[in-house]
Amino acid sequence: MRQRHQVGLGLLILSVLAGCDGPQSVFSAGGADAIQLNHLFTVMLAGAVVLWVSLNGLFLYVTRRRPERMSRKLAEGVIIGGGIVLPMVVLTSLLAWGLSIMPEQRAQGQGLTVRITGEEWWWRVEYFPPGSETPIVAANELRLPADARTEIELRAGRVIHSFWVPGLGGKTDMIPGRVTRMSLEPLTPGIYRGQCAEFCGASHALMALNAVVLERGGFEQWLRAEAAPANAPEGAGRTIFFREGCGACHALRGTPAASAVGPDLTHFGSRTSLAAGILPMEREALVSWIANPGAHKPGARMPAYDHLSRTDLETLAAWLEELE
């Protein structure tokens, strides 16, 4: 019976650990900051294990192996050594080391600054290349160059949020009326998933984003494309977009649509996910989103367009996908 319990427990632990990998995991670290945090975790864990094993070992020793009366000297030795000296040495060294690596976690960026604003329930993302005052506006996806440290400036719209891409680094709160900062140095190109980490309302759990790490050259190329105005050709899709008033909330740079109420859609078609990381960037998902955003994200601040015909929705979606 007991053995069966142990096997069951082992399997449970294994299955829980199996969930520890993946694009949104601190254990799949692809950035200098996340690697360092992992290191910090491992060393702290090792310290905790040393304390736990030594203290429980002492406890077992005095209660099981030598249950007869102890000499006063030995008892004092156990209390002072195990109760004061050992924890002090272990905890003080962990604290000293932990504090010593803090400056690295707050390092300055090397040129590019990205301003990310937490909105309900999406991310406004603005790129400021070195020396530029006017941002390149994007949304719901963060692109970063590998092997460079990028300064991240965090803000919030109406309520608090928290920015966290576990594979790249620690989390930092986004607070209305304040600017908080962090920096990230991704090392391995790839897609890392981030998630709002501070309860911000009905759709807090549906506020994610992909952080796409590109090689230096690829990033420069992408940023140049992102800075360009929208390629929004004339046609039925464009007509529906303006007829339905989508431009009252969304911007398509280079067209009359210039509102910053909702996510910028200038290069919407090049994003890797839809609606802040919750839907795949596919025709069907896009049609369904436009027809009824609230069905995907309760409380979404975009009206439903379920009065549009299926053909109109598809035409509009196809046109939006071409905004690369």
Ligand SMILES: [Cu+2]
């Ligand atoms: Cu949030």
